[in-house]
Amino acid sequence: MSDQITDMDVFFNPKSIAIIGASDTFKFGYTMTKYLLESNFKTYPVNINKDVIFGHKMFKNINDIPDDIELVIVVVNNEHVLQIVKDSVKKGVKGIIIETAGFAETGIEKFVKIQEEIELIAKNSNVRIIGPNCVGVTNFNNKFTTTEIDFNQSIEGGTISIIAQSGVLGNIFVEWSASQKIGFSKTITLGNKVDVDEIDMLEYLEKDENTNVITLYLEGVKRGPKLIEILRKLTKPVLILKNGRSEIGSKAIKSHTGSIAGDDKIYDAIFKQYSGIYRVNNFYEMFDIAQVFATQPLPKGKNIAIITSSGSLGILACDEIERLGLKLAVLNESTIQEMKSISPNWTSLKNPVDLGPSLFMTFNKSLKAILNDENVDALLHIFAVPQKPLETFSIPITPHLKEMRNLSTKLNKPIITCVFGSRWVLEYFLKHSHKYKIPIMTQISHAIKTFRFMYDFSKSNKNMNTDIEI
Amino acid sequence: MSDQITDMDVFFNPKSIAIIGASDTFKFGYTMTKYLLESNFKTYPVNINKDVIFGHKMFKNINDIPDDIELVIVVVNNEHVLQIVKDSVKKGVKGIIIETAGFAETGIEKFVKIQEEIELIAKNSNVRIIGPNCVGVTNFNNKFTTTEIDFNQSIEGGTISIIAQSGVLGNIFVEWSASQKIGFSKTITLGNKVDVDEIDMLEYLEKDENTNVITLYLEGVKRGPKLIEILRKLTKPVLILKNGRSEIGSKAIKSHTGSIAGDDKIYDAIFKQYSGIYRVNNFYEMFDIAQVFATQPLPKGKNIAIITSSGSLGILACDEIERLGLKLAVLNESTIQEMKSISPNWTSLKNPVDLGPSLFMTFNKSLKAILNDENVDALLHIFAVPQKPLETFSIPITPHLKEMRNLSTKLNKPIITCVFGSRWVLEYFLKHSHKYKIPIMTQISHAIKTFRFMYDFSKSNKNMNTDIEI
Numbered sequence: 001m002s003d004q005i006t007d008m009d010v011f012f013n014p015k016s017i018a019i020i021g022a023s024d025t026f027k028f029g030y031t032m033t034k035y036l037l038e039s040n041f042k043t044y045p046v047n048i049n050k051d052v053i054f055g056h057k058m059f060k061n062i063n064d065i066p067d068d069i070e071l072v073i074v075v076v077n078n079e080h081v082l083q084i085v086k087d088s089v090k091k092g093v094k095g096i097i098i099e100t101a102g103f104a105e106t107g108i109e110k111f112v113k114i115q116e117e118i119e120l121i122a123k124n125s126n127v128r129i130i131g132p133n134c135v136g137v138t139n140f141n142n143k144f145t146t147t148e149i150d151f152n153q154s155i156e157g158g159t160i161s162i163i164a165q166s167g168v169l170g171n172i173f174v175e176w177s178a179s180q181k182i183g184f185s186k187t188i189t190l191g192n193k194v195d196v197d198e199i200d201m202l203e204y205l206e207k208d209e210n211t212n213v214i215t216l217y218l219e220g221v222k223r224g225p226k227l228i229e230i231l232r233k234l235t236k237p238v239l240i241l242k243n244g245r246s247e248i249g250s251k252a253i254k255s256h257t258g259s260i261a262g263d264d265k266i267y268d269a270i271f272k273q274y275s276g277i278y279r280v281n282n283f284y285e286m287f288d289i290a291q292v293f294a295t296q297p298l299p300k301g302k303n304i305a306i307i308t309s310s311g312s313l314g315i316l317a318c319d320e321i322e323r324l325g326l327k328l329a330v331l332n333e334s335t336i337q338e339m340k341s342i343s344p345n346w347t348s349l350k351n352p353v354d355l356g357p358s359l360f361m362t363f364n365k366s367l368k369a370i371l372n373d374e375n376v377d378a379l380l381h382i383f384a385v386p387q388k389p390l391e392t393f394s395i396p397i398t399p400h401l402k403e404m405r406n407l408s409t410k411l412n413k414p415i416i417t418c419v420f421g422s423r424w425v426l427e428y429f430l431k432h433s434h435k436y437k438i439p440i441m442t443q444i445s446h447a448i449k450t451f452r453f454m455y456d457f458s459k460s461n462k463n464m465n466t467d468i469e470i
Numbered sequence: 471m472s473d474q475i476t477d478m479d480v481f482f483n484p485k486s487i488a489i490i491g492a493s494d495t496f497k498f499g500y501t502m503t504k505y506l507l508e509s510n511f512k513t514y515p516v517n518i519n520k521d522v523i524f525g526h527k528m529f530k531n532i533n534d535i536p537d538d539i540e541l542v543i544v545v546v547n548n549e550h551v552l553q554i555v556k557d558s559v560k561k562g563v564k565g566i567i568i569e570t571a572g573f574a575e576t577g578i579e580k581f582v583k584i585q586e587e588i589e590l591i592a593k594n595s596n597v598r599i600i601g602p603n604c605v606g607v608t609n610f611n612n613k614f615t616t617t618e619i620d621f622n623q624s625i626e627g628g629t630i631s632i633i634a635q636s637g638v639l640g641n642i643f644v645e646w647s648a649s650q651k652i653g654f655s656k657t658i659t660l661g662n663k664v665d666v667d668e669i670d671m672l673e674y675l676e677k678d679e680n681t682n683v684i685t686l687y688l689e690g691v692k693r694g695p696k697l698i699e700i701l702r703k704l705t706k707p708v709l710i711l712k713n714g715r716s717e718i719g720s721k722a723i724k725s726h727t728g729s730i731a732g733d734d735k736i737y738d739a740i741f742k743q744y745s746g747i748y749r750v751n752n753f754y755e756m757f758d759i760a761q762v763f764a765t766q767p768l769p770k771g772k773n774i775a776i777i778t779s780s781g782s783l784g785i786l787a788c789d790e791i792e793r794l795g796l797k798l799a800v801l802n803e804s805t806i807q808e809m810k811s812i813s814p815n816w817t818s819l820k821n822p823v824d825l826g827p828s829l830f831m832t833f834n835k836s837l838k839a840i841l842n843d844e845n846v847d848a849l850l851h852i853f854a855v856p857q858k859p860l861e862t863f864s865i866p867i868t869p870h871l872k873e874m875r876n877l878s879t880k881l882n883k884p885i886i887t888c889v890f891g892s893r894w895v896l897e898y899f900l901k902h903s904h905k906y907k908i909p910i911m912t913q914i915s916h917a918i919k920t921f922r923f924m925y926d927f928s929k930s931n932k933n934m935n936t937d938i939e940i
Contacts, residue, residue: 078815105781105816106815106818148856148858164782166781167826168781168827168854169780169783172890175857175858175894176891179892180892219785243782243786243789244785245793246788247792248789248792249789253785282913282914309638310636310638310642311636312635312636312687313636315713315714316752318714319714319718319719322715328718345548345578346548352722357498357638384642385638386638386642386645388619388620388641388645422642422646422649423897426893442754443754444752445751
């Protein structure tokens, strides 16, 4: 037990696993079963209908397995789940992930009852249960997963963890992290939460040394006061997406995971009251903001500089800066003169610094001048360049990313790059940005909101940075 | 003159063109020059320094060209622009597009003065001038462009037109339209607006039979009362993105195109007052909404049905529906029963209809049941499916798109598909969606806002649809 940080650890680092309902035909659970059986995780397949699967002996029942089992993953039909939970408790397992759907969320009395019985078993035994109606967890640190993801493809990890409810999204997050270089540490889906809930996982992630930023998607909450208590104590930044703001949204939650949304106004007030807790509006915003917390230093003040290749987008950013109570940095005259000495006469060098197409000659020097200006606390870099000339001139973007990384680290100032245009430009940046840890996003409003949240976090008691506010 | 709908027509259908500052070296104007010289548009290159370019004789001066010239495109250095405008007027051209930057937006007195002189020439002659500080126009109907785009690649046109200021964005819009299948009719950038402004272009687009939806990006307005008058008269839907909401944004506009932003509150009030005019927050929202106006019928009421593969995203959509004053459609019991007869017992069939992974067996039949329900006015389709199983099962999405198109046309109800996940899913849909004219977007909030705007438009006096509101 000494290497476990909480009893949640069994879900992320199980020493032995049984998959109940394991299958080698194309159905739910297939990809996970194949992956785990072929991995180094000690995995036993259980299915009453077959003898061998992917070259592994199949067991009829978990109690036939001649070994201790720490974690059970359940993907059988909803009708059989209760018996399997009973068998697992008898076997002495530590954790069960019930992925099967079709319980309280159906509203059908029979299935609501089964869920209640499972809940009771969890309460009266030492077993911890995740689900039902979820896809469990993925641990990017040891490549353990109970989702439908093939971890053999290269997926770079990171320090962001997410707690969510939905099964479908749990699979998509992992894929997304690979394509968008989000850099996850753990993804967790909790489904109907008969036992393990967001509070257990928040406690786990607070202690998890691979997690620096926590993102939380909430539908309903069963232990409200306890959630408030833990949120207050957390030292890591938490981004919360809370569904069911509306009356019709709340009703829909009931048929999704059988939870009660609760009064949104109360949640909103609580989230606003605690520093380090930030509410976001959708998943895109959530991950855009999280990746900056995960990779960039906190700003020491509110003064934002903008370097852009499009004047119009620079102005859109100004509107957001004012709307969110930040300031447009006033550049020193010497900074402007430094840029003027290397720029064509038609460029606009007051903040927002609009380099237009001269960008490729003057970017790195302008960047250096701006970031060295003590009136600048953070930089928004807006990249809007048509593909054709960029390809024609074969202009590489890595020198820009490299210099941003160098200066950001050296001067301890956060940088965000917003790209604008067709999808090629995002691909083009994502190919390199992860290496240099420069966060890439497509929405200027997300970037400015990020700076606001980071500034607030830097001023909160949760942060050791105690520089004086300007 | 009989084939011209206004004097703006010369910018979109010029019979003869001169490019001043034409170049065959890699600089601004290169791609356009090459494209136009190799096209069927009668184009004469003018450059004092060369004799031949891309196999075409180069002229030293526009007045050396032994032919009438309708349109002049200027890409020379800012110092030479005034003389070229004078030469062009002498030659009797109808239109000039000055792409060169470095005028009033620099704040340098010398260049501000040059711009004023050009403005005066436009006022006192018959010539119409677009710019300076822009990239002119693209006409997708005849493939004429003054932007840095190679029209030889296949770019599908459409019925959305955009009026903007910025040069950089003008190029990007065209690229974007190709990759995102936005379907433009005309893209127009106006730069510093010494003469031609958004009012001229709104009048043109209102008459243009290839334009059904007008999108307008505004920084400053010089003829406020006239703009209000034309906005009131327009019969086509207009989506406006107005920059400079904030004080610091307004200041930035001055150094961008030398315009005055004006009091944002006044604009906001005006935009709200006129039906058919809708304010948006960014370009993504603008084009997402425009593509639905361009391809879908207007909803007859406020009742939105949702069909989703992710319960969580369905609930997020519910929150947006309530926030924007729409209604979640209450499905007929017969509709629910029809779906129940083909669905697994764990699916949630009340609106939002959450099909989960059963989507691929039951989508088309569920879709048909929902859209045939007279309580449904519009459908939001949320597609969130991991890539791996989709590829494993090789499930084609075209039958879904085809059926959506069929039913949408037959029943006259709008449909929007929101995809969620990594970029592959967007690519996957975009490959086919354009053919079936099902609008694809990634943001649920944009989809619901679209339904709200379309509903409002259907109730406005600008629309012939006079069905009774429920």
